[in-house]
Amino acid sequence: MLIKLAWRNLWRNKLRTGIMLGAILFGLLGVVSMIGFMTGLMDSMLKNAIDWQTSHIQVHHVAYADNPEIKDTIVDFEQLKAKIAADENVAEFSARFLANGMIASARSTRGIQINGINLDQERATTPLADNIKQGEWLSEQGRNPVLVSEKTASRLRLKIGSKVVLTFTNAAGDVAGAAFRVRGIFKTPSTSFDDGNVYVRKADLIKLAGITGAHEIAIVLKDPSSDALAATLVRISQQSNTTNSVQDWRQIQPLLASMAGSMRTSNAIMLGIFVVAMGFGIVNIMLMSVFERTREFGVLMAIGMQKHKIFSLIILESMLLGVSGGVIGILGCVALIGILAKTGIPLGALAEGLGTYGIDTVLYPYVNVADYQMVFVTIVFASVVAAIYPARQILKQRPAQAMSEKH
Amino acid sequence: MLVKLAWRNLWRQKRRTILTAAALALALVLSLMMRALQEGTYSANIENSARFYTGLIQLQHPEFGESQSIDDLLPGDDGFIAPARANPELETVLPRIESFALAASGDKSKGVMVLGIDPVGENLYSGLKEKVIAGAYLAAEDNQVLVGESLARFMKIGVGDELVLYGQGYRGQTAAGLYHVKGIVSFPMPQLESQLVYLPIAAAKVMYSTGDQVTSWVLHTNELSDLDQAVAQLKQDYSPDVNVRDWKDLSPETAQQIQMDRVGGIFLMYILYGVVGFGLFATILMMTLERQREFGVMLATGLVRMKLIGLVAIESMCIGAIGMVIGLVVATPILLYLLYNPIELTGDNAKMMVEAGFEPIMPVLLEPWLFINQLVIVFVMLLICLIYPMFRIYRLNLVSALKGGAHAD
Numbered sequence: 001m002l003i004k005l006a007w008r009n010l011w012r013n014k015l016r017t018g019i020m021l022g023a024i025l026f027g028l029l030g031v032v033s034m035i036g037f038m039t040g041l042m043d044s045m046l047k048n049a050i051d052w053q054t055s056h057i058q059v060h061h062v063a064y065a066d067n068p069e070i071k072d073t074i075v076d077f078e079q080l081k082a083k084i085a086a087d088e089n090v091a092e093f094s095a096r097f098l099a100n101g102m103i104a105s106a107r108s109t110r111g112i113q114i115n116g117i118n119l120d121q122e123r124a125t126t127p128l129a130d131n132i133k134q135g136e137w138l139s140e141q142g143r144n145p146v147l148v149s150e151k152t153a154s155r156l157r158l159k160i161g162s163k164v165v166l167t168f169t170n171a172a173g174d175v176a177g178a179a180f181r182v183r184g185i186f187k188t189p190s191t192s193f194d195d196g197n198v199y200v201r202k203a204d205l206i207k208l209a210g211i212t213g214a215h216e217i218a219i220v221l222k223d224p225s226s227d228a229l230a231a232t233l234v235r236i237s238q239q240s241n242t243t244n245s246v247q248d249w250r251q252i253q254p255l256l257a258s259m260a261g262s263m264r265t266s267n268a269i270m271l272g273i274f275v276v277a278m279g280f281g282i283v284n285i286m287l288m289s290v291f292e293r294t295r296e297f298g299v300l301m302a303i304g305m306q307k308h309k310i311f312s313l314i315i316l317e318s319m320l321l322g323v324s325g326g327v328i329g330i331l332g333c334v335a336l337i338g339i340l341a342k343t344g345i346p347l348g349a350l351a352e353g354l355g356t357y358g359i360d361t362v363l364y365p366y367v368n369v370a371d372y373q374m375v376f377v378t379i380v381f382a383s384v385v386a387a388i389y390p391a392r393q394i395l396k397q398r399p400a401q402a403m404s405e406k407h
Numbered sequence: 408m409l410v411k412l413a414w415r416n417l418w419r420q421k422r423r424t425i426l427t428a429a430a431l432a433l434a435l436v437l438s439l440m441m442r443a444l445q446e447g448t449y450s451a452n453i454e455n456s457a458r459f460y461t462g463l464i465q466l467q468h469p470e471f472g473e474s475q476s477i478d479d480l481l482p483g484d485d486g487f488i489a490p491a492r493a494n495p496e497l498e499t500v501l502p503r504i505e506s507f508a509l510a511a512s513g514d515k516s517k518g519v520m521v522l523g524i525d526p527v528g529e530n531l532y533s534g535l536k537e538k539v540i541a542g543a544y545l546a547a548e549d550n551q552v553l554v555g556e557s558l559a560r561f562m563k564i565g566v567g568d569e570l571v572l573y574g575q576g577y578r579g580q581t582a583a584g585l586y587h588v589k590g591i592v593s594f595p596m597p598q599l600e601s602q603l604v605y606l607p608i609a610a611a612k613v614m615y616s617t618g619d620q621v622t623s624w625v626l627h628t629n630e631l632s633d634l635d636q637a638v639a640q641l642k643q644d645y646s647p648d649v650n651v652r653d654w655k656d657l658s659p660e661t662a663q664q665i666q667m668d669r670v671g672g673i674f675l676m677y678i679l680y681g682v683v684g685f686g687l688f689a690t691i692l693m694m695t696l697e698r699q700r701e702f703g704v705m706l707a708t709g710l711v712r713m714k715l716i717g718l719v720a721i722e723s724m725c726i727g728a729i730g731m732v733i734g735l736v737v738a739t740p741i742l743l744y745l746l747y748n749p750i751e752l753t754g755d756n757a758k759m760m761v762e763a764g765f766e767p768i769m770p771v772l773l774e775p776w777l778f779i780n781q782l783v784i785v786f787v788m789l790l791i792c793l794i795y796p797m798f799r800i801y802r803l804n805l806v807s808a809l810k811g812g813a814h815a816d
Contacts, residue, residue: 015696016689023685030678034671067561069515102509102518102574108476109507109575111518111602155475173514175573191660192598255758262756270675273437277679280430281686287422288693353663393422 002309006316010324013289017321020285024278024325024379025332031274032333032375035267036340036365041357042263043366048189048358049256051127054249055094055218057233059084062245064215070099071171073213075241083239084219089232091222094118094125095214097202101168101177103148105156112152113197114166116205125220128186128199135160135184144204145183149194153185160185166200171211178208190358271375275382282386286318290390297394298402307395314391315384322383326376333367333375340365409714413721420694424726427690431730431785434683436738438676439781440771443742445672447749447772449665450631453654455766458533459594461657462501462625464638466491469650471622477506477577480620481649483612488624490644496637499627501528504611506622508574508582510604512562519558519602521572523611523621532627535592535605542566542590550610551589555600559591566590572604576615584614595766680788688792691723695796702800703808716800720793727789731782745771 010017050056059080061072074080077095084093097116102109119138123129128147129137138145146166148158158164160182167177180200188194206212221232229248237246250257290297297310344362347354351361394402417424457463468479481487483502491500504523509516526545530536535553536544545553552570554562564570568588576582586606594600612618628637634653641651655662695702702715749770752760757767 016693019685019689019692023682023689026685027678027682030675030681034675034678037671100517102507104575106579107478108474109509109518111507111509111520154473157474167509169511169514169516175509175511175516258758274679274682277430277434277682277686280426280433281682281689284423284426284430284686285689287426288689292697350663350667352659353661353667356660356664 002313003316003320006313006320009289009313010317010320016285016289020281020321021325021328023281024322025329027274027278028326028329028375028379029332029336031271032330032367032371033336033340033365034270035371035375036333036337036367037345037363038263038267039367039371040345040363040365041359042260044189044359044363045357046256046260048360049253050224050249052188052190052358053193054252055125056221056224056229057219057236057246057248058252059217059219059236059240059244059246060215062243065245065247068098068100068215070169070209070215071211073097073211073215074217075243077213080240080244081217084217084236087232087235089221089223089228089235091220092121092124093217093219094121095202096122096216096218097205097209097213098215099168099205099209101166103152103156103198104165104167105158105162107157108155110152110155111196112166114168114205115197115199116202117199118202122199125218128188131186131188132184133187135182138183138199138201140201142181142183144178144180145201146180147184147186147199148182149197150185150187151191151194152198153182158182158185166198168209170209176208176210178204180204188358189355189360191352191355193358194355267371268374271378275378278379279382279386282318282321282383283389285321286314286387286390287393289317290314290394294394294397294402294405298397298399298405301399302403311391311395314394315387318383318387319380322380325383326379329379330372330376333372337365337367409718410721413718413725416718416722417725423690423693424729427687427726428730428733430683430686431727432733432737434679435731435734435781435785436741438679438784439734439738439777440741441672441676442777442780443771443773444745444750444769445669446774446777447770449669450772451766451768451770452661452665453631456596456658456661457627457654459596460599461654462499463628463631463634463654464497464626464641465652465657466624466626466641466645467622467650467652469648472650472652472656475506477575477582477615477617477622480577480617480622481624483617483619483621491624491626491641494637494640494644496628496633496640497626498629499528499532499625501525501532501625502608502621503623503625504606504608504615504617504621506574506582506615508572508604510558510562511571511573512564512568515562517558517561517602519572519604520599521574521604521606521611521614523606523608523615525608532625538592538594539590540593542588544590545605545607547607547609549589549607550584550586551607552586553590553592553605554588555603556591556593557597557601558603559588561601564588570604572606572614574615577617577620580616582615584610586610595761597761676784680784684788684792687723687726687788688795690726691719691792691796692799694722695719695799699803699808702803703805706803706805707809712801712803716797719796719800723789723793727785731785735778742771742773746773 059074061074064072081095084090095118099114101114103112133150138147162182163179165177165179167175170176233246233248240246300310341364344364346362348361354361468481471479488500491497502525506521508519508521510519526547566588570586570588572584574582628634638651638653645651705715749768752767760767
């Protein structure tokens with residue numbers, strides 16, 4: 001009954017209600033697309049970091065994680081490898097032999113991490129094999145092939161078939177090095193990763209290093225949800241020697257994890273600010289609509305409508321305004337985000353800036369259902385709060401006074 | 408007369424005027440603070456990364472940008488750099504040799520970036536001496552090195568230890584040298600700090616066998632705003648044998664990150680003003696619609712229609728002005744406080760900033776254009792809000808207005 005009355009009251013002044021709905025729609029579109037943009041950036045960053053760099057879980061020697069030295073290989077590597085391969089939740093893994101050294105061409109030199117990889121394992125674990133821009137993926141044929149990034153290739157003026165010299169300190173502490181030929185040129189979404197990594201066959205690197213084993217096992221899980229991830233992490237840690245450290249991607253890249261967290265906070269703050277701004281608008285609209293009906297409320301009071309009912313009536317009007325605005329706004333947002341998620345937002349002009357964070361250049365905004373819920377609840381809550389002041393103002397009036405009000 | 412009338416009209420609806428102005432003030436305060444913080448952080452970062460690494464402007468061999476090769480050099484003599492030194496907009500002119508080498512000490516080795524610097528000039532420019540946390544700063548004739556703190560930790564070397572640098576010199580010659588660590592420096596750019604080795608430029612010239620040539624000249628303008636003009640002048644002086652690169656070209660990552668952040672901020676700001684603008688529009692429209700009868704009377708008694716439109720415009724402008732004044736009164740002290748006590752970030756956010764190569768403080772930039780910008784936005788918004796109400800007054804039908812019924816639409 002009260003709701004029906006409130007709904008009808010709301011539409012007595014269509015223009016005004018329309019303006020307010022417009023304001024809510026406009027504001028929500030802005031905020032939600034911003035949230036979608038941020039979430040899209042963050043998703044792209046996390047996904048690329050996990051796909052390319054950290055995988056879900058990594059195993060290192062405890063000392064290697066702090067300070068990468070070639071002698072700190074994973075303890076009991078063969079046994080651990082067998083156990084990891086047998087684990088129920090492990091989809092793929094790649095054992096890598098790493099060395100920090102330099103890459104030199106006739107043209108220039110760069111400091112670099114040399115990744116010695118098992119070809120089949122790496123192909124299954126990271127998207128590297130599918131992102132060779134020129135040339136081809138490593139194979140067992142030929143002497144000392146190497147994959148370099150586009151960035152390294154242009155810095156060192158390398159083409160397919162060019163010769164480069166890789167040098168590093170081997171396990172005995174001597175400088176070891178050999179000539180390699182560029183077999184392929186790759187590109188990942190992260191510029192810093194591209195800057196610092198080349199790939200060679202594990203066997204070639206081990207031959208130079210003078211020790212065997214591996215420095216890093218990167219594991220991709222079948223079920224990467226946080227519960228399954230934690231359980232798998234515990235299982236692998238238990239089976240591994242205690243001088244190995246087993247970490248999930250959050251521990252390897254704590255900054256990424258905390259960035260995702262702080263994004264949620266900043267989204268909430270952004271939404272808060274907008275809702276306060278809309279709140280001002282709603283207070284204003286409700287004040288106008290209440291005070292131009294002072295007489296009407298006087299009559300209602302005089303004929304015996306209880307004060308709390310009038311109070312609820314005004315609150316309901318405002319709440320319905322908020323609910324309609326919220327529904328229209330969210331429908332609009334779903335449509336907008338839906339379109340943008342299909343087409344993507346091309347950000348090619350910002351490729352280098354995005355690349356430092358490892359973000360793709362086509363962005364697909366994405367908004368969680370939870371975010372929509374948060375937006376809706378906040379806007380309705382704000383509309384209710386905004387009505388309290390106008391409602392209290394009108395209830396202060398005495399019926400006789402209110403009825404004699406002219407405007 | 409009209410102004411007085413408008414002012415009095417405003418206070419017929421005290422609550423509404425104050426609320427509308429307050430919403431406007433809120434948007435103004437938030438936008439102004441956000442923009443001032445953003446621009447302040449950008450300038451600080453540009454200065455910071457310029458002083459410690461790239462400089463605001465660099466002169467390089469046209470090929471050097473792509474190849475970073477020690478073969479692509481510029482003359483290092485006074486004759487070559489004289490036009491830049493003569494340029495009044497440039498406050499700093501420094502020669503540099505920048506190349507890569509494998510650093511080895513004991514059983515550790517790492518690819519590092521070697522910066523051959525003029526110790527005195529570089530210190531004046533970046534205050535590098537202050538960043539020495541152990542040992543002493545370089546002197547021009549030293550044959551010793553300064554290393555970054557995280558690099559020293561990785562290599563397990565301290566002051567006085569030996570460091571071997573080994574790399575490629577000019578035209579294929581071997582560049583190698585044994586140096587003692589004279590000092591250890593620490594600054595808030597982890598990516599650099601973990602791979603930087605400073606060497607006096609004379610020693611670097613010997614090591615890389617470059618003779619009197621350098622890889623780049625680092626230049627800095629008096630003010631950030633002089634940049635474009637200085638670059639244009641340098642291009643005129645040095646083209647086409649020399650590549651003049653400004654910081655946007657030298658570190659496109661930083662430039663684009665700033666661009667992205669700025670666009671995001673401005674987008675949010677416009678949306679916020681948009682939301683407040685709807686409120687303002689509602690107020691102005693109600694202000695005209697609920698007074699149709701009054702307007703009718705005024706017109707009937709002989710007020711010119713244009714004057715009536717002027718009246719409403721002045722009323723709206725007054726609301727805008729009140730909002731601006733409240734906004735500025737609230738924002739200015741906060742901004743002034745922040746100017747002298749910049750926000751220092753702590754915890755994860757601080758780590759994030761440091762990791763990204765930024766100092767974990769958020770200074771504000773107070774420049775007139777930031778304020779003017781906001782005021783212009785408010786003004787334009789007011790004008791847009793006025794169009795429709797003006798149109799309504801212009802088309803106001805005297806007779807039906809006098810009868811006074813039709814409120815809204």
